[in-house]
Amino acid sequence: MVRVPLTWLAESVDLVPGSSAEDVAAALVRVGLEEEGIHGSQITGPLVVGRVLTLAKEEHKNGKTISWCRVDVGPEHNEPADGDVPAGRGIVCGAHNFEAGDWVVVALPGAVLPGPFPITARKTYGHVSDGMICSARELDLGDDHSGIIVLTRYELTADELTPGQDAIELLGLGERTLEVNVTPDRGYCFSVRGVAREYAHATGQPFRDPALAVSPPAATDGGFAVEVADDAPIRGAVGCDRFVARIVRGVDATAESPAWLKRRLTQAGMRPISLAVDVTNYVMLELGQPLHAYDLATLAGPIVVRRARPGERLVTLDDADRALDPEDLLITDSPDGVRGGRVIGLAGVMGGASTEVSATTVDVLLEGAHFDPISIARTARRHKLGSEASRRFERGVDPQLPPRAVQRAIDLLVQLGGGTVDREATDVVALPVVEPIRMAASFPARIVGMAFGAAEVRGALTTIGCAVAGDDDELVVTPPTWRPDLRSPIDLVEEVARLHGYAQMPSVLPTAGSGRGLTHAQRTRRSVARALAERGFTEVLTYPFVAPERLGTLGAADDEPLGAGNAVRLANPLSDAHPLLRTSVLASLVDAARTNLGRGLADLAIFEVGRAYRADGSGAAPRPGVTARPSDVELKELDAALPSQPRHVAGLCAGARVPASWQGPAQPFTWSDAVAAALLVARTAGADVQVRAADAAPWHPGRCAALVLPDGVVVGHAGELHPRVLGALELPARTCAFEVDLDALVAAGEGRLVEAAPVSGQPLAKEDLAFVVAEDVAAGAIVATARSAAGELLEDVHVFDVYRGEQVGQGRKSVAITVRLRATDRTLTAEDIAGVRAAVVAAVGAEHGGTLRA
Template identity: 35%
Template sequence: MKFSENWLRELVEIKADRAALAHALTMAGLEVEELTPLGENLGGVVVAEIVGAEKHPEADRLQVCKVDAGTGEPLQIVCGAPNARVGIKVPLATVGANLPGGIAIKAAKLRGVESFGMLCSAKELGIDNDASGLLELSADAPVGKPLADYLELPDASIELKLTPNRPDCLGLVGLAHDVAALFGSHVKVPEQKDAVVAGAARRGIRLEAGADAPRYLGRIIEGIDPAARTPLWLAERLRRAGLRPISAVVDVTNYVMLELGQPLHAFDNDKLQGDIVVRHAREGETLKLLDGSEAKLDHGFLLIADEKNGLAVAGVMGGYDSRVTDTTHNIFLESAHFAPAAIMGRARKLGMHTDASHRFERGVDPELPRRALERATELLLAISGGKAGPVLVAENLSDLPKPVAVALRRARLKRVLGVEVADAEVARIFTALGMQVETAADGWRITAPSSRFDIEREEDLIEEVARIYGYDRIPTHTPEGALALAIDPEARLHELAVREQLAARGYYEAVNLAFVSHALIEKWGLGERLVPLANPLSADLAVMRPSLLPGLIEALSHNRARQQERVRLFELGRVFAAGNPPDETPSLAIVASGSARSEQWGEAARPLDFFDLKGDLDALIAWGGEPQRWSVHADGLPGWLHPGRGARVARDGQTVGYLGALHPQLAKALDLGPDVHVLELALEPLLGRRLPNAQPVPRFPSVRRDIAVDVPESVSWSQIEQAVRSSLGAALVELRLFDRYSGKGVEAGRKSLAMGLILQDASRTLTDDDADRCVRNAVAALEVSCEAKLRG
């Protein structure tokens, strides 16, 4: 919300300077994001009229102007502005003036021609950023009058960073109530009078959108002057609020929106056909908007239409074909109330953000439309002339929000704030904020005005007292109370242990948004069971992430684009899948690229490979103390993994994640190299651990037997280990793989694996027969499940 300081001071008495006002607003929760002084130090700058202009004899782009500054004799000024011409009135900085930015005006010669002053642009005067030409003033501007007096300067442009729960402050009158409460003054806004009805033109209005559009008002104004110029005072207030003056009709609607907070729109009445219909858009319906774009609508959009065509996307933007132009003489002026939920996110869905949508999706006072319509009519008749028709009203009163009284207990107020606020001060605060105050035995009953959507419960009222009374006046106390200590179960690792382990292995933790773009998810082939957002922050953040990897890969790519060749990142977070309610799964993801080790002299550099990431996974699994419950398999891989350099991770036979290199096609689509490896798995299985159980040192020796088998290349070590352990049970203490061979002597497509079986019994010494029987059982199990052959 951006506005002129002078405008605010006109609406409410402020017994404080600019710095104190800004501080008070910020401390009251209305953060001043930017404060720009305007028109400081304009002494010596006056209103002047160009009465003559000739081409400079030595420069094509300069003119020698004769300027009437009200001193009797015209002054000679050399000017290079493209819009300098006879008859316009402009600001003149006379000799001796000092402009903002340290520009001192002196008599000078420009290309041999004397110049006694400078004709100024808005930027040179420090009141706007427009440096395209001279600041043109109204034709009735009094020559010789100090410019500061004429433009009501100095002033300041103040921009507030409002929270979404304060839409009432998106209008100067609403903001004025807060300022009045802060400074103990009163709002000076006169009661709005109804315009004189001199015309009889009418048009029917039909409401067909139910509770989404419960109130719609309109009025036909005939015979306006389309060439009427916006008054300087109104145009300047728009400029200082960040809006460019366009035409009288548009400027008036913008002005009323800034003043009251109610967006308005004007249609060319001669282009409308039949009744005005407020309805939901039909699926696939399109409408060309004021900015020339084509809006593709669905049933979720509200549409303002006539009997034949759509006219405007309600609460967002008007249509192109029904717009007011330089030839418009009759307008239909609308003022409506739309439910915030019906407008929320619609502008972003069209890839835009408008002043109207910004207000409607936060909530506009349902009682404002009539007042705003009368105020706009008053201004339009004064500026553009014409005849106002009767106010046309269509409303469903049962669908309009109704004020509800909220109880505030005196004891509760003191307990929460930690300070006792006098009853008279509490009543003053709420009264100044435009609320109705009713005294009760234990406190008050407060009825908020229809503009305050945020007042729903007692805590909201306490917050109002705190911010107006002053947070700096509330003492700081140590909170009292007993805290119950939560003891983590021993059978579950804490997430912090996972973070510490990964950090110790050289990874950095990343934190990404839980929202991603639909286009990015499609690249990964993860388009199933997506959870779309009804009100996304932007089109690029439209769905909840189904995986942590897309966001982590974006972070990796960002780092590599900044000369970070060796990147190691991990993230712990939730992923989402469609359901009722949506499924949320805590997950862990890792991405890595570059060399396997940091640059050093003790080891030759080599690129990261699958087994490096597998080693990091094994280190995490080892913390749980049950590595035998985990296994990796080469089958069932998702489409985003390299088919020959990826694996499926399972715990107790259930798939919990995947690891390996990215699929080459995906890596190319994401503009990545072939060395990017990833891991993602559900977090909960990783956090389970076996409780320590002390065992006596074995009294009987262990026995080792080595065997070598050849198996198909497609058989993984996990399958072999699982088969051996299943066949030998408790007798097998450890299984060691100590050799792998393929080549001469081994069939093509097969490999030779040599392993050591460490056997032990806690109750007796194993005999040779026992060991031989274990070897036979292991070989038999491998022959059945792994197509193994015992090598001699």
């Protein structure tokens, strides 16, 4: 982000008459610069100029000495004179850096200072203080709170001041500042120069390049010696291809920066520090070229730009002692005759403390350089040292700026701090040639889908600073030096489109071709989610990243399919605590349950449709080239190297399914609710599954069901979670869950035809049968056998009771089923019903050893 005061912007481009800050922001949005905010002073008046008439020092019992002042704040605000007391306001002030006759800033009752801090008249130290005399920090003009502002020390003369004068206008406190979000490819907009250029593009207003307002001298012999010795360039790009050095002698380093300079730095979000630093920061904000000032007395020539050597260290300006990396580009000098032997700065990032400009500095060496963006970006991130300079260098700085930016800083430094400039100027240049881009004039129209004429294309590219040659069949476009992001024809297309105006582009709804739409799998997934939601479940989305301990908590051993040994480990996880991808959706779904339960939701039923990840089948992926689309063979090899990623649906329910009410007590969720939800998923997917008793982690071994396809493939489990798992996860007792392989169910259900049967008008016949079977016989198996034996007259069969007790014996149970029979063309006879009954009894007896309970 960059902050640009509108008054500063107006020095480089004429704002549209009558434009507000919001209008300027809207204009910049039209050319792709997004507004982040509009800032202005939080001060509201009355804030006026006052003249101290009398001042008396008073020491109070707490040991504090205060100044009791009579201040002339203008006829409009003064209280009338009373005897020897002149007209004015009585104000108590704790500062002592002013005296009678000084001009000050007074906040009168009713004013609001930043904070917000409303000003009222109040009694303090035995007096009624009718206002407040303000310091720089209280007005957001800087961090100085040691004393109040004396306006005559603020580059104002008494002739310019009048008691009662509006101090908000006088000090520029009413100015608006625009904050703009700069995208990484538009680094030139990290300056007033760049933003003004874009505003000119958006409005057609004339642009005045502040860089052209200065005229630097040509390079000469005899300047401060500089050498570039980059023997380890990154990507073949030399770390420094331009280095300008100029010397200013006799500078008053103790001179204070003027108020206007401090105000602009503060408005732009930077803290005023000292004259030399403030000047270099000001030029950086204005032109976009970072500069650095050295105390010449601490330097020993020549300056050598090189890579770091093993074991080297540097204490930077923030007093941090940093170990340097061989990839770091350094600024070094040569004390004791050792060429490049001392490190004095991280190039393009931060200077070193040993050559810092201080209050004793007399002679200053100014550096303006151009560094390789990749090198600077890596150094800044390696040392976690993002600076205003590195932010600009890593996005690309105009390589033609250094001599002009240094000259601009010299002019300001001499104007504000005195001194003389050496005639010698060092300018080491090894800039690469800017390669032209070749593009047909019709190319932007083909890409964007709008009719851009050749003249409009040429005009847009010329407007942004490109040199355009060639004919319409092939334009030869040379980008300006401040646009390193323009490297290919598609980059030029974007420039033509944004200058034409994105808002001018019509919205065209593409026509959907016939025969297209959702796939069977997509429709099924949506239907499954809708069915579960209608059943009372709430859909959630969780991150698929889990800790290895979580898979163990769910009871999966490392060598099992759901264990950590079969999990995909991320090379660069978002969190070191969660380096694995989940092997089951339930592994992350429990986190959503724990969060909601921890926030007081006692009853919940949630589900998620998402992918599980298994390392089986994954391998080394090939590395196809980047010059062409990968071949079909390469694409198949890439797919084969991926881990399996089946899409699952999992659900978890805890607490009460039906809350307690006047109708009766609460009805808790049970394992059967989880099984019913899993069967609902299978039924919605159109898959025919059977339910069998199972023993699988993380479910309770006696309350776990497996869902099995007709070919015997297990596609999921449902039931009550194991008590040990519930304890480890801190979930309520009897929490139930299910998880099924949705991809497998979709595949099983695809292509199945569902025939709508006519509604029969014939009467229904019903038989209730109770079978005594062994404890390990599943009720679902009995239902499946009965369905198979009943034949075409069967309409439905289901379990309605399970009994265990003395009447059926130890290790046995009674399973009661209801068999519903109906014919489509006739009323069933007693013989029909008896025949079905006998067939069911015989089949259950033969397959499960079941006998009818007496």
